[in-house]
Amino acid sequence: xxxxxxxxxxxxxxxxxxxxxxxxxxxxxxxxxxxxxxxxxxxxxxxxxxxxxxxxxxxxxxxxxxxxxxxxxxxxxxxxxxxxxxxxxxxxxxxxxxxxxxxxxxxxxxxxxxxxxxxxxxxxxxxxxxxxxxxx
Amino acid sequence: xxxxxxxxxxxxxxxxxxxxxxxxxxxxxxxxxxxxxxxxxxxxxxxxxxxxxxxxxxxxxxxxxxxxxxxxxxxxxxxxxxxxxxxxxxxxxxxxxxxxxxxxxxxxxxxxxxxxxxxxxxxxxxxxxxxxxxxxxxxxxxxxxxxxxx
Numbered sequence: 001x002x003x004x005x006x007x008x009x010x011x012x013x014x015x016x017x018x019x020x021x022x023x024x025x026x027x028x029x030x031x032x033x034x035x036x037x038x039x040x041x042x043x044x045x046x047x048x049x050x051x052x053x054x055x056x057x058x059x060x061x062x063x064x065x066x067x068x069x070x071x072x073x074x075x076x077x078x079x080x081x082x083x084x085x086x087x088x089x090x091x092x093x094x095x096x097x098x099x100x101x102x103x104x105x106x107x108x109x110x111x112x113x114x115x116x117x118x119x120x121x122x123x124x125x126x127x128x129x130x131x132x133x134x135x136x
Numbered sequence: 137x138x139x140x141x142x143x144x145x146x147x148x149x150x151x152x153x154x155x156x157x158x159x160x161x162x163x164x165x166x167x168x169x170x171x172x173x174x175x176x177x178x179x180x181x182x183x184x185x186x187x188x189x190x191x192x193x194x195x196x197x198x199x200x201x202x203x204x205x206x207x208x209x210x211x212x213x214x215x216x217x218x219x220x221x222x223x224x225x226x227x228x229x230x231x232x233x234x235x236x237x238x239x240x241x242x243x244x245x246x247x248x249x250x251x252x253x254x255x256x257x258x259x260x261x262x263x264x265x266x267x268x269x270x271x272x273x274x275x276x277x278x279x280x281x282x283x284x285x286x
Binding site: 024027028030031032033034036037039040041042043044047048051052068071072073074075076077078079082125127 | 166172175176178179180181182196205206207209210211213214216217222223224226227228229230231232233278
């Protein structure tokens with residue numbers, strides 16, 4: 001079933017605070033072959049926080065997304081500053097847009113990632129493609 | 137990852153980037169193995185089984201286990217850090233996930249090649265880069281683009 005058009009414009013509660021540790025950044029960097037010198041985290045590291053916000057959206061029963069039919073279509077990170085160890089980050093996700101193309105929902109999400117002082121660190125835009133159910 | 141990284145031309149940290157419009161950035165080749173995907177699943181929190189189980193991947197119509205789109209995007213970020221000479225200079229990074237990177241269950245893995253071109257140097261010194269990210273002959277990311285700080 002297609003998603004309710006009223007989803008567009010909805011903002012979801014902030015994710016739990018995520019404390020960025022040196023170990024977690026190093027693990028993330030190492031997984032993609034980068035080295036971590038204790039300074040700025042890799043540019044895509046904020047996905048860890050954005051992913052939590054997107055998971056909350058996709059698992060919210062009032063939204064009605066079937067997780068196994070979701071594909072990540074597009075991603076963008078715009079950094080106000082790099083993430084560093086010691087940051088306490090939280091994401092607030094808003095559904096910016098919802099389009100329906102022959103049963104497929106194209107969901108444009110924006111996760112504003114802020115630090116403990118409430119200042120913007122990174123905006124993560126993700127397009128989620130929610131495919132129609134297979135014909136039975 | 138197991139591959140030796142190509143030696144980049146590094147600019148000392150803190151200096152502005154010496155990049156000019158139209159400049160080609162040295163291509164970077166990275167090898168991706170199943171072990172990398174497992175590490176990335178743990179590090180990123182994305183434990184979707186299509187990134188580690190052939191059974192689940194093929195059940196949803198994929199040819200086999202595929203890399204996380206975000207893993208491939210992170211490789212683009214890695215190349216940008218190399219070109220910039222230091223981490224933390226990527227102000228903006230975007231792409232579409234157009235084709236899957238299929239990762240075989242062997243020791244060899246699959247190669248991902250990242251190349252880039254400077255498309256503009258802005259008045260404030262920020263640098264626009266257009267990337268190409270390929271696995272074999274296939275472009276796996278759609279319109280990958282970035283802006284680097286001055």
